[in-house]
Amino acid sequence: MAKKQFKTESKKLLDMMINSIYTHKEIFLRELISNASDALDKLYFRSLTDDSILLSRGDYAITLFADEAERTLTIADNGCGMSREELENNLGTIAKSGSFDFKREHTQEQEDISIIGQFGVGFYSAFMVADRITVESRAHGADEAWRWESEGADGYTIEPCEKVEAGTVITLHLLPDTEDEKYGEYLNEYKLRGLVRKYSDYIRYPIKMEVSESRAVEGDEDKFETVKTLKTLNSMVPLWKKNPSEVSEEEYHGFYRDKFFDFDPPAKVIHVRAEGLATYEALLYIPAKAPYNYYTTEYQRGLQLYSSGVMIMEKCEDLLPDYFGFVRGLVDSADLSLNISREMLQHDRQLKVMAKAIEKRIRTELEKMLANDREKYEAFFDAFGLQIKYGLYADYGAHKDELKNLMLLRVGKEGKYTTLGEYVSRMPEEQKAIYYACGETVDRIALLPQVEAVEDRGYEVLYLSDDVDEFALRMLDEYEGKKFANVCTEQLDIASDEEKEQIKQKNADASALLAYMKEVLGDEVQAVRLTSTLKHHPVSLASEGGLSVEMEKVLNKMPGAQGAKATLVLEINAEHAVAAKLTSLYESDRERVADYTKILYAQARLISGLPVDNPAELSDLVCSLM
Numbered sequence: 001m002a003k004k005q006f007k008t009e010s011k012k013l014l015d016m017m018i019n020s021i022y023t024h025k026e027i028f029l030r031e032l033i034s035n036a037s038d039a040l041d042k043l044y045f046r047s048l049t050d051d052s053i054l055l056s057r058g059d060y061a062i063t064l065f066a067d068e069a070e071r072t073l074t075i076a077d078n079g080c081g082m083s084r085e086e087l088e089n090n091l092g093t094i095a096k097s098g099s100f101d102f103k104r105e106h107t108q109e110q111e112d113i114s115i116i117g118q119f120g121v122g123f124y125s126a127f128m129v130a131d132r133i134t135v136e137s138r139a140h141g142a143d144e145a146w147r148w149e150s151e152g153a154d155g156y157t158i159e160p161c162e163k164v165e166a167g168t169v170i171t172l173h174l175l176p177d178t179e180d181e182k183y184g185e186y187l188n189e190y191k192l193r194g195l196v197r198k199y200s201d202y203i204r205y206p207i208k209m210e211v212s213e214s215r216a217v218e219g220d221e222d223k224f225e226t227v228k229t230l231k232t233l234n235s236m237v238p239l240w241k242k243n244p245s246e247v248s249e250e251e252y253h254g255f256y257r258d259k260f261f262d263f264d265p266p267a268k269v270i271h272v273r274a275e276g277l278a279t280y281e282a283l284l285y286i287p288a289k290a291p292y293n294y295y296t297t298e299y300q301r302g303l304q305l306y307s308s309g310v311m312i313m314e315k316c317e318d319l320l321p322d323y324f325g326f327v328r329g330l331v332d333s334a335d336l337s338l339n340i341s342r343e344m345l346q347h348d349r350q351l352k353v354m355a356k357a358i359e360k361r362i363r364t365e366l367e368k369m370l371a372n373d374r375e376k377y378e379a380f381f382d383a384f385g386l387q388i389k390y391g392l393y394a395d396y397g398a399h400k401d402e403l404k405n406l407m408l409l410r411v412g413k414e415g416k417y418t419t420l421g422e423y424v425s426r427m428p429e430e431q432k433a434i435y436y437a438c439g440e441t442v443d444r445i446a447l448l449p450q451v452e453a454v455e456d457r458g459y460e461v462l463y464l465s466d467d468v469d470e471f472a473l474r475m476l477d478e479y480e481g482k483k484f485a486n487v488c489t490e491q492l493d494i495a496s497d498e499e500k501e502q503i504k505q506k507n508a509d510a511s512a513l514l515a516y517m518k519e520v521l522g523d524e525v526q527a528v529r530l531t532s533t534l535k536h537h538p539v540s541l542a543s544e545g546g547l548s549v550e551m552e553k554v555l556n557k558m559p560g561a562q563g564a565k566a567t568l569v570l571e572i573n574a575e576h577a578v579a580a581k582l583t584s585l586y587e588s589d590r591e592r593v594a595d596y597t598k599i600l601y602a603q604a605r606l607i608s609g610l611p612v613d614n615p616a617e618l619s620d621l622v623c624s625l626m
Helices: 011-021 029-048 085-092 098-105 122-128 181-186 188-197 247-261 347-373 372-399 398-407 419-426 444-445 448-455 469-476 496-510 510-522 549-557 575-588 589-609 615-625
Strands: 061-065 072-077 130-138 145-150 156-161 167-174 207-217 220-232 267-275 281-284 301-306 310-316 329-331 410-413 417-418 434-438 461-464 482-486 526-533 539-544 568-571
Touching: 011 207, 029 061, 029 072, 029 122, 029 167, 029 310, 061 181, 061 188, 072 549, 085 130, 085 145, 085 156, 122 130, 122 419, 130 461, 167 510, 181 188, 181 410, 188 207, 188 310, 188 575, 247 267, 247 281, 247 329, 267 347, 281 347, 347 372, 372 398, 372 469, 398 419, 398 469, 398 568, 410 461, 417 419, 419 434, 434 448, 444 448, 444 461, 448 461, 448 539, 461 469, 469 482, 469 549, 496 510, 510 526, 510 568, 510 589, 539 549, 539 589, 568 575, 575 589, 589 615
Parallel strands: 061 207, 301 329, 434 461, 434 482, 526 568
Antiparallel strands: 061 072, 072 167, 130 145, 130 167, 145 156, 207 220, 267 281, 281 329, 301 310, 410 417, 539 568
């Protein structure tokens, strides 16, 4: 029989289809099963108005046969089948889709019809694993069957064949194994079962295959035999397609455990069935604990993406913003604009609408948890709060308004959580700003002299111990009209007008001493000054300008750090005995003042959590005092 040529621009196009469009060879099985599902859907659709179709819904099925001896894999269905003309049109023309034509002809909505394939190239993905493909098909109601066969881009043949029942049987003659590719694995029972569960678990028709099972020998329970049993490999009914009122908590948790391998129950289940600008179902889970690799580059965020129950992408990052990257789950929509490979999405309006709606729903559910179950929310924030704070800071604060009310921060020595709204609601009327202090731990922050001074006046201080905290607050700038103020900077303004006048005068009186101390320290500090905000503490460091001491430490920990340096001011407690001692020594023993200045500066650096540049010099100075 003469070989016919494909009705396309040739071998180059088919080679591109086979070798470039699909990134994973295993995708071929998903494509062929999806095509079979479409054929069943078409016949079922016709049965609604054609009494000659005697099959009931339960009779439809897709069957897999693996023959290791012949190295063939067969995918069979009892759907609508194809006539010679349809074989010629659909398989003889690359990118010609019978499913697309069917969908276009039947535009009226049918609740129980779901046509998956629309681009007509999925069939050719089978050439990634096979060097010859045979298709035997008989259209429903036809008197004859036809065999289509091809070995690739060189063309195909069509001839009559014997086939009793309507439907289609596709047989793949697998390529020989190579050192790099083991095509024979697609005949392995466990491999096939895994691929069906991974990509086609929610095809609405049963996908059947003979599988090996061990069972006791009849009459002798101590002996076992391996038998072949025809089993359904897919679950068919997606949990997310059910009405939420019909799904129990145990079912939700069981699905989460089996799908995402997390044995801790999720903190929150979000089941969405949306219609309107975007029609989709989503089943989202907020984990109770962060995966071990969550804060590493190994972790891949994203939701599984399905189209009409067929998995298209394992991780669709575009459906989740980074700051909600901890959410696990899936989205299923028949409205997506897929490209010809079904593996890559067009970045169209539909996807963006879905992503925006999903982000809003997650945020709303977290706000409800915060309002109604504070203990659970605090446990969630312990696990993923860092991600929320990074989200608030990222993208130049583009999402700060959406996330600021989800943020919890520690307040006071006890380190209790508070929201910014709660903090502001407790502020005394005369309090000018939202005060915060930074450090490695809550305990270390509590020891800062400025913190004690602020709290002594009845004002609460936010204790920021995560690297991103101050950056996030700087990005917010203010909350409900109240500015943020780092108590260890010039932003601290808690003195009364009278106190300000007094300290101004004291600085003027001690200007010569302070200038000398600045000369001793050189470029280490911007200035030395007296202050009245340290209570009983003798000395501290404050910073001026946009870079605080804590920000300096964070930036210098980063890879490729260029030596970020805060502008420092050494503050001396005007009411402490050390100030009086320095004043008296300035006239009589300036060398001792220089030594004291270096010691005080080193002490201030230690209090602020900064390293001492010359520990040996500090040790010698202390010993000389002793």
